Amino acid sequence: MFAIETQKLTKRFGSFTAVNQIDLKVQEGELFGLLGPNGAGKTTTLSMLATMLSVSKGKAFVNGLDVSQEPDAVRKSIGIVFQDPSLDFDLTAKENLEFHAKLYGLPASLRSKRILEVLKLVELEDRAKDLVKTFSGGMKRRLEIARGLLHHPTVLFLDEPTLGLDPQTRRRLWKHIQKLNKKENIAMILTTHYMEEADFLCDRIAIIDGGNIIALDSPTNLKKQLKGETILVQSNNNTQLAQLKLSGIFTVKALKDAVQFSVKDSNHLLPQLFQSASKQNIQIESVSIHQPSLEDVFVHLTGHSIREEVASAGEQVKAKMKYQGYVRR
Amino acid sequence: MGFLAITTIAWREILLYLRNKGRILATLGAPFFYLVILGFGLDAILPIQGTNYFSFLVAGIMSMVILFHSMFSSLSVVTERQFGFLKEMLVAPIRRTDIVLGKAIGNSLTATAQAVLVLGIAFLVGFQMTQSFLNLLWMLPLLFLAAIGFSGMGLAFASRIKDPQTFQFLFNFLVLPLFLLSGAVFPLESAPSWLQGIVFLDPLTYLVEGLRALLLGLSQIPFWISILGIIVFDAIMILIAALLFRKIE
Known part of the structure; x- marks a missing residue:
């Protein structure tokens, strides 16, 4: 039962x-x-x-x-x-x-x-x-x-x-x-x-x-859904940033004021990301890297953050x- | 199960009453001033057949205490709802009727105690019973039964009221008229005939008259009718309160 x-x-x-x-x-x-x-x-x-x-x-x-x-x-x-x-x-x-x-x-x-x-x-x-x-x-x-x-x-x-x-x-x-x-x-x-x-x-x-x-x-399995690491990037043009195509990016999500990339390996990807961004005149304002949390799982699944409540x-x-x-x- | 729930809820009301000594004292203020100021102030100019105005007023003020105390103790359900404690009772595996009965019994016992305290004050300032002191034993169930009806009335309203600010409205348009129309402060026979009809619709009249019969041997209606009137009133009010409580949340 x-x-x-x-x-x-x-x-x-x-x-x-x-x-x-x-x-x-x-x-x-x-x-x-x-x-x-x-x-x-x-x-x-x-x-x-x-x-x-x-x-x-x-x-x-x-x-x-x-x-x-x-x-x-x-x-x-x-x-x-x-x-x-x-x-x-x-x-x-x-x-x-x-x-x-x-x-x-x-x-x-x-x-x-x-x-x-x-x-x-x-x-x-x-x-x-x-x-x-x-x-x-x-x-x-x-x-x-x-x-x-x-x-x-x-x-x-x-x-x-x-x-x-x-x-x-x-x-x-x-x-x-x-x-x-x-x-x-x-x-x-x-x-x-x-x-x-x-x-x-x-x-x-x-x-x-x-x-x-x-x-x-x-919780462990939920977090496993997100492979690798998560990078949150803020820039002056998030829409354009979200359209960047680079190898090593699993998924991209445009959030309200940032773009979330889930990536295989941030150490290798970040320099490339900066390069392609500056080529397109996108100015990156901040970057944060972290291991996937439940928050990321939530964002991944719903497309919005749990804090920015409707x-x-x-x-x-x-x-x-x-x-x-x-x-x- | 039902019995234990009822006594538990009643006991809590009694415990809260006993714990709040300041409130007991504070609520004795109004009846004390009515008795002493109104009673002695009007004693000389208001002749009452068979007694004096002060002695006449004692039953009226005791009835007032029963009415006010039962009504407002029961309305505490509204604040219990605000502070969340009501939920504890609503989700418990007990019947809603048990909540109504427990609260009515608890509040009526404390109302009775409060009315007895007022009688004690009356004795202290010179009230004299003309009837046997044994009548005081009859007085207790009479007070208690009347309080049950008014507690039921208070609970019925409390089941619907969401905002304690409504109390003021209830006081002005329900409690005060019930008090003034009951013959608590004036003899029924001196009221104009159009008013007399209304007076007998007021449940408090039956308590006032019953008390006067026991204390002074004076009353317009036979004692058994007082008792009967109160029991009918109790049944109606408890029934309404129980039905309304079933519908809460």
């Missing part, structure tokens, strides 16, 4: 298709990433899997349970860490967890033992009796992860788990997530638009853009979700 299985999973808001016929299979215990820019359909996909949003078309199964047919059974078997905090700041860490444990029907005899256990997992046992409003952003996020794990779910959903955290806290949280994934032997599905995060954490990644899965593989796509989806309401039951 798969932790997650979807068949042509689709979500429409009116005439707008936020998620388009997605097919996914996530193994038990796998750390799986949904990577894409804001508005790509990551959170919408997650919301459907977590039974918070109705499915327009297609099917989704969590632990073999159909999310449309058995939402209650699904919700018992999953944990969710939302993009926005959902803790009660006026309660202590322990009280937040107790509240959760009771709502999820954890037997009274196990409750306090399990609460202590998850607090230890995220290294918050010393702060159990402190009000959550005294916690830092990273601590709140850790507490939310602990809460998501409390009722022994078999799948944990993490929606942009490190959004808004500083780089140091982010790295620490990654370590926690990795550790918990192993220790609790739980499948984790996380959405992120941070390339490094997906690269560092995930066993496999689905790259989503405009509601479609455009690639699905391990200005309002994310907002558009959010507004539509608000307008329609996540109708359930």
Whole structure:
């Protein structure tokens, strides 16, 4: 059985298709990433899997349970860490967890033992009796992860788990997530638009853009798609630059303000590139060379960078979700 | 499962109430000033049959506290939505009705406590019951039941309101009229006949009258009708709130 299985999973808001016929299979215990820019359909996909949003078309199964047919059974078997905090700041860490444990029907005899256990997992046992409003952003996020794990779910959903955290806290949280994934032997599905995060954490990644899965593989394999090295060149005439034909160039992509070449060997190619460019009166302003990153894979596949978001796509989806309401039951 | 969810949600409301001592004190301010200033100020010029205006006002102000406290505690759902905590309850494997019942019960218990505190203040500044003190035991379920209805009303509105700024509108056009039309501050028999009809549509009237019957032995409607009116009101409000909560997000 798969932790997650979807068949042509689709979500429409009116005439707008936020998620388009997605097919996914996530193994038990796998750390799986949904990577894409804001508005790509990551959170919408997650919301459907977590039974918070109705499915327009297609099917989704969590632990073999159909999310449309058995939402209650699904919700018992999953944990969710939302993009926005959902803790009660006026309660202590322990009280937040107790509240959760009771709502999820954890037997009274196990409750306090399990609460202590998850607090230890995220290294918050010393702060159990402190009000959550005294916690830092990273601590709140850790507490939310602990809460998501409390009722022994078999799948944990993490929606942009490190959004808004500083780089140091982010790295620490990654370590926690990795550790918990192993220790609790739980499948984790996380959405992120941070390339490094997906690269560092995930066993496999689905790259989503405009509601479609455009690639699905391990980070290593995804990067192998781009052979050799990547050179980013900025010049006074990028269009002309992109048309240069030289041996040793695999692919050329004209970006908004630069040209991306994936090449066999930059050491040999660069002098030639400069020469041909100056012959055509193209002035090269800057050059950067690097090993392919997931960012390059994304650019390679979509033709645009993950950061130059289609200005309002994310907002558009959010507004539509608000307008329609996540109708359930 | 349902029972544990209800008590858990109710307990959280009580915990938050007890934890915020400043709020308890702050919300006692208005009833205190109404009782002391309005009560004693108008005592001499407003003759009331069978008692004095101050004693007459005690039941009215206790009812006001039940109304205000139940309504506004329940409206906290709107801020819970803003701060995200509502989601924690919405995605839990519990029935939406359990959320409504838990919140209504929790808020009604704290509203009852708040009304009892007001009665304590009334006793301190010289209120005298003319009825047996045993009636106070009857008073508790009466207060609680009335609070359930108003909590349900608050929850019904909260399920739809997205913006806390709407509270001001609700206060002016719903809560205040409910309070003033209930006979909390004036005797029903002194109201013109066109107003009397409206007064009996106001659920708060049944609490005011029931309380006056228990405290002073004075009332325009029989005690059992007060109880019945409140129970009908409770059933309607909880039903509406439960239906609306099922549709949230």
